[in-house]
Amino acid sequence: MQLSLVLPPTPDERWDKAKQIGVENAVYHSLELGNGRRPSKYDELLRIVNRYRDHGIEPAAFEGSVPLTDTTRLAKEGRDAEIDEFCRFLRNLGELDVNVVCYDWMAGLRWARTSITTPSRGNSLTTSYSDKQMRRGPPPAVARSTTADDLWENLEYFLERVVPVAEEAGVKLGLHPDDPPTGDVRGMPRIINSPEAYKRVLNIVDSQYNGITFCQGNFSAMGADIPSTIRQFADRINFVHFRDVEGDPDSFTEMWHDDGPTDMAAAIEAYRDIGFDGPIRPDHVPTMAGEDNSTPGYHLSGKLFASGYIRGLLDATDPSADERSPVAESK
Numbered sequence: 515m516q517l518s519l520v521l522p523p524t525p526d527e528r529w530d531k532a533k534q535i536g537v538e539n540a541v542y543h544s545l546e547l548g549n550g551r552r553p554s555k556y557d558e559l560l561r562i563v564n565r566y567r568d569h570g571i572e573p574a575a576f577e578g579s580v581p582l583t584d585t586t587r588l589a590k591e592g593r594d595a596e597i598d599e600f601c602r603f604l605r606n607l608g609e610l611d612v613n614v615v616c617y618d619w620m621a622g623l624r625w626a627r628t629s630i631t632t633p634s635r636g637n638s639l640t641t642s643y644s645d646k647q648m649r650r651g652p653p654p655a656v657a658r659s660t661t662a663d664d665l666w667e668n669l670e671y672f673l674e675r676v677v678p679v680a681e682e683a684g685v686k687l688g689l690h691p692d693d694p695p696t697g698d699v700r701g702m703p704r705i706i707n708s709p710e711a712y713k714r715v716l717n718i719v720d721s722q723y724n725g726i727t728f729c730q731g732n733f734s735a736m737g738a739d740i741p742s743t744i745r746q747f748a749d750r751i752n753f754v755h756f757r758d759v760e761g762d763p764d765s766f767t768e769m770w771h772d773d774g775p776t777d778m779a780a781a782i783e784a785y786r787d788i789g790f791d792g793p794i795r796p797d798h799v800p801t802m803a804g805e806d807n808s809t810p811g812y813h814l815s816g817k818l819f820a821s822g823y824i825r826g827l828l829d830a831t832d833p834s835a836d837e838r839s840p841v842a843e844s845k
């Protein structure tokens with residue numbers, strides 16, 4: 515598995531600290547860390563990719579900040595041009611040997627939380643969601659004219675055109691779950707909110723390139739059993755977001771990686787069993803002392819902690835470890 519971190523597109527101490535803890539893979543996600551750009555042209559991507567590589571960091575995935583907007587999700591005018599651009603983006607990434615792209619089908623509103631200052635361990639800050647509070651706010655304008663069927667139809671249209679190009683380019687797609695995985699957010703329908711929904715997605719085009727970003731926290735909020743769901747989707751998992759929440763889709767709190775309800779070791783064992791060798795990154799870490807909470811879920815200290823935690827679980831479940839272990843040798 516490629517232990518990865520969302521790192522900004524330009525170098526700063528986060529790049530150095532990632533390398534110091536032995537993480538050598540980056541996820542480009544400029545909507546969270548960076549200038550919010552959605553590059554698609556070869557030369558622009560070349561610069562980003564080379565900047566990481568020149569610093570000894572391998573860009574393992576492009577996520578979120580990809581050239582896909584509500585124009586495509588809601589089939590607005592310009593959709594075909596945007597899909598063409600997305601296809602060019604995939605081809606360009608393929609030329610640059612970047613092999614994973616994470617996208618989502620959340621129209622109208624991106625991932626939503628009602629608090630970004632929920633107190634957690636030692637007064638760290640985490641995020642939480644209350645559907646009751648969320649509903650009291652105004653619905654997005656497009657909510658009235660969009661149905662779940664529309665979203666499915668538009669997703670089918672997109673996948674039928676894009677997956678063959680992804681195959682040719684050698685770039686695996688991972689659809690991120692709707693976050694929160696509810697039926698609607700403020701009246702805006704959401705469709706990627708259950709394991710059944712994923713079965714439907716995977717059947718639209720039956721290809722490993724039409725896969726899943728297994729965002730564990732969302733699957734846990736869905737009430738899915740994490741290890742068996744990982745085994746169920748097996749080789750269709752193309753990217754892992756390692757995180758955990760406590761609660762259900764209507765009311766949940768983001769947890770420290772070692773303190774949530776999910777058996778995280780069993781999850782790692784399941785990824786090993788299915789032979790997953792793609793990128794895995796910690797997601798939604800608590801904000802720690804000294805951090806300004808300007809990028810909730812994406813500050814560095816919690817990510818360093820989570821990376822060490824994941825590394826420990828990876829080492830503890832490494833099938834070749836027995837041979838290396840001094841205890842085994844002395845037996």
Ligand SMILES: O=C(O)[C@@H](O)[C@@H](O)[C@H](O)[C@H](O)CO
Nearest residue numbers: 577578616617618625690693
């Ligand atoms: O996990 C989440 O929902 C967020 O952190 C997003 O940044 C998400 O990764 C992207 O929107 C997926 O495209």
